[in-house]
Amino acid sequence: MTRTALFSNRRTVIANTVLLLAMLTVVLASLAMGTLHIPPDQVVHALLGQGDPLTRMVVHDLRLQRSIAGLASGAALAVAGCVMQSLARNRLATPGIIGIDNAATAFAVASVVGTGIALAPSTMALVGAATATALAFGLAGANGTRGYRFIIAGLGIGAIAGAITQLMLSQVAIDDANAAYPWTVGSLNSRDRTSILILSAGLLTGYLCLQALARSLNALQFSDPVAVALGIRLRTLRVIGLSLSVLLTGCAVAVCGPVGLIALIAPELARTVCRPGRMPITASALAGATLMLAADTIGRTLFSPLEVPVGVITAILGSPYLLWILLRPANRSMR
């Protein structure tokens, strides 16, 4: 069991390769498309430091950072969702539905509109994510992440956090409210270099820790007694897994705002294409990055020069899928 999940079998390798190729295609598209259309070969040239200065400027200074932000936040959200689904043994248990996104947003908005809190929005988002998770756990009581209570508690927390966000926005001057707007819908427009760096570091840490824990996490698909018999320390594993999930969500929300559905759909996609029985961390990350960047590119180009926030696009494209999961007759809540 020294091999990591990445190389565990052929199907997973193929799936990951395909997802990687899809991701690279989307990256290329996101760099090429926009108000100034740049042919793909020019993009590659510009990336290699050649081509004319204007193209280089557009690709390097304007689009590359945004693409990286999209990739990293999508990957982080997807991995966080994947872990939380496994821990809760419920594929609806993702950060967006449990209200972590909303809480992180509320805290970030509090910092943007300046309610006497000096922390940076990204730090506040992290604090908010942790608070919401702790609350959801506290309210779920002894059941832990199992069962409906956790989810309904999260729904309530999300509603309260959303109301508080609205409240703050309605109390401040219109300029401040506009400054906080990207936080409320989910947009890659407001990213800044530091939070992207923090996110990348967080993503790397989280990913490596999860790969190290892969074996234990895979054992979670069995019932608790079986997992314990396999030598898993469940309590510790849950705490670590949830902390990583919160870390990833908080960092991602700090960059892109509440784009919750990525955390639900990307792991779902990854589970479909990968070998059953393993937690598809790598595939989730790749799928999440691809979906996020694709949605952002669509939002940027669809009504150009108007820009539709990426959160709106994912909600419109992702909600029907979620509805389908919820409404279809057979309830296979988790494989």
Add this chain to the structure above:
Amino acid sequence: MAASLLVALIFMSLLLGAGPVSITDSMLALVRQGSDEARFIIMELRVPRTLIAMTTGVALGLAGALLQSMTRNPLAEPGLLGVSAGSGFAVAVAILLGATNATLTTLVAQIGALVGCAVVIAATRVHGLGNDPVRLVLAGATLSGLLLALTSMMMLVDQRAADEIRFWIIGSVAGKTLGDLTSTLPSIILAIGIVAVVARPLAAMALGEKSAVGLGHHPGRVRFLVVLAVALLVGAATALAGPLIFVGLVVPFIARALAGPDIRRTLWYCLAVGPCVMLAADILSRLLVVPAELPLGVLTALIGAPVLLLIVRAGRMPSL
């Protein structure tokens, strides 16, 4: 008890506020004396506001009680299930297309609510979903999210409409006139009439569909009437006060605690509890941050979400 509380709240709603009117002035104004300013504030601002809050409370409370009894789901609430979102979305579309007329808004909101409500009831008929309160609520939340995303997309397109929608979507009973109220009144009276008709069959259906048929009721017909009533009520409430979440959860929750398991008694209690809850929320929204005002939708969410948690915290989900 509920009735005396209601009377007390009505007086508080009329007498308290941010304006420069003392309580004695307000009392004088109520009997058509006192200064012109006080009379204007009381008669033109606070009386309509109080009446509208009461009407909204009744409408949302009844709608919530009907939906919960119908779906046998204690969490079924127009706001949570996406019925309010449906009617909100319809109004947003109407605003975008240039509608300003109050009557039109009510009608549009009711059509939106009708579609939303029909979808919900259809969803509960899907095998297995009716027995699973959480999945139904999540589906409703997703539907609301989808409609909200579509609304914000429309808001990007038109700046004027965006301002109007943004103000309206938070929910408020301020700045409405008696004219807005009278335009929704016929539909609310019609809906209450329907409620009076379906109360008995609904109570029978609580025993199970077969028993209801055995007692001579037609479940399909009842279901249709309930959908119609809920749509009329939620549409009217949304047109008056915006998409308020959680009122339809809190009011039947309290009413059921007071009235016991019989849906007929619960519905009667909703008539008194609904206005109480809405008036209390509205008074708080005026007084908490004087001289500014809290958005009513924010306040109902802050009051309602803990009730949701309370229902879930109960040892097991109370079954209906």
